[in-house]
Amino acid sequence: MxxxxxxxxxxxxxxxxxxxxxxxxxxxxxxxxxxxxSTPAPPKDGSPSGVETSASAAASSPVPDDAWRRWGLDKPLAPSPAPPVKKLTDELKPGTVPPVVKSVRTDDKVVFLTFDDGAEKDPEFVKMAKELKLPFTMFLTDDIARAGAGYGYFDQLRSLGNAVQNHTLSHPNLRTLSPEDQRREICGQQDRLAKRYGARPPLFRPPYGNYNNATLAAAGGCGVRAVVLWEATMQINDMRYARGDKLHAGDIVLAHFRGPKELKGTTMTRMVINMLRSIQAQGFTVARLDDYV
Incomplete structure (x- = not known):
């Protein structure tokens, strides 16, 4: 001009x-x-356009006061309590065989949501997780997570502060594999996630919950700090419990990235709302597993 x-x-x-x-x-x-x-500069970190790259960026976005109502909850989620000063893995000595964790010892009225595999990549779940500021942990299997939209989908959820953890390369029953093949499955996914996110995940979940001593040895050798199982599993409308017929403080809840085909016509967002309603009805709220373990 x-x-x-x-x-x-x-x-x-x-x-x-x-x-x-x-x-x-x-x-x-x-x-x-x-x-x-006013012309925006391209991302300097190589991140996909339109994808938030930090939890602080997500936290700074305004959250509608009635988000809980629009998504189908009867009341807002109670805030997560302050996490403990020391996590379980902070107290482990170097070289320790990773402990198997089904629940967390805590007096907080909290349970921990975890989502496995990575098959369903519903954009509505990203929107819901952001608006509700929902804390959870993802255990991803590489060949399942890479399909379709790929890891870019989970990057969006990770940008909200939710960690990606290890669930093997191909989802085998580890107890049927040799120690070397188990190591290849666990360490291989550790390496791939470290390459993408800059650090080896400290948590690992064996597919189907099946493991043996060779699994624990391989996981420890791959840098895993804890092997995570569960005390409750989410179905479509409600949960099944390993201890009695209810949740207990510190329980880890297993759910999956699933869509209408697996959920008999129900969407993933509806399944998660059903889970949250049950958690609220039992007097609990949700917190992030990674802050405790």
Whole structure:
């Protein structure tokens, strides 16, 4: 615009009174300057366009006060309590065989949501997780998570502060594999997640909950700090419990990234709302497993 300004100034000077021509010219120049500066720069970190890359970016977004109602809850989720000063894995000595964790010892009225595999990639679940500020942990299997939209989908959930943990490369029954093949499954996914996210995950979940001593040895050798199982499993409308017929403080809840085909027509968001309603009815809220383990 600077190279054409003299010619434009001359035209305005001939056609209009001096004062008005100066005002119009100033407005044109200002508009061009603002248009140039409003063009967004490409992401510097190589992240996909439109995908938030940090939990702080997500937290800064306004959350509608009635989000809980729009998603089908009868009341808001109670806030997660402050996490403990020390996590379980902080107290483990180097070289310790990773403990198997089904629940967390805590006096907090909390349970922990975990989602496995990565088959269903419902964009509505991303929206719901963001609006409800829902804390959970993802245990991803590489060949399942890579299908379709791939890890980019889970990057969006991770940007909300939810960690990605290890669930093997191909989801085998580890007890049927040799120690070396188990190591390949566990360490292989550790390496892939470390390459993508910059660190080896500290938590590992064996497919089907099946493991043996060779599994624990392989996991420990791959940098795993704890092997995570569960005390409750989410079905479609409600949960099944390993201890009695109810949740207990610190229980780990197993769910999956599943869609209408697996859920008999129910969406993943509806399944999760059913789970949250049951958790609330039993007097609990949810917290992030990674903050405790």
């Amino acid at each position: 600077s190279s054409t300004a003299p010619g434009l100034r001359a035209v305005l000077a001939k056609a209009l009174p001096v004062g008005l021509s100066v005002l119009l010219l100033a407005g044109v120049l200002s508009g061009c300057s603002q248009g140039a500066s």
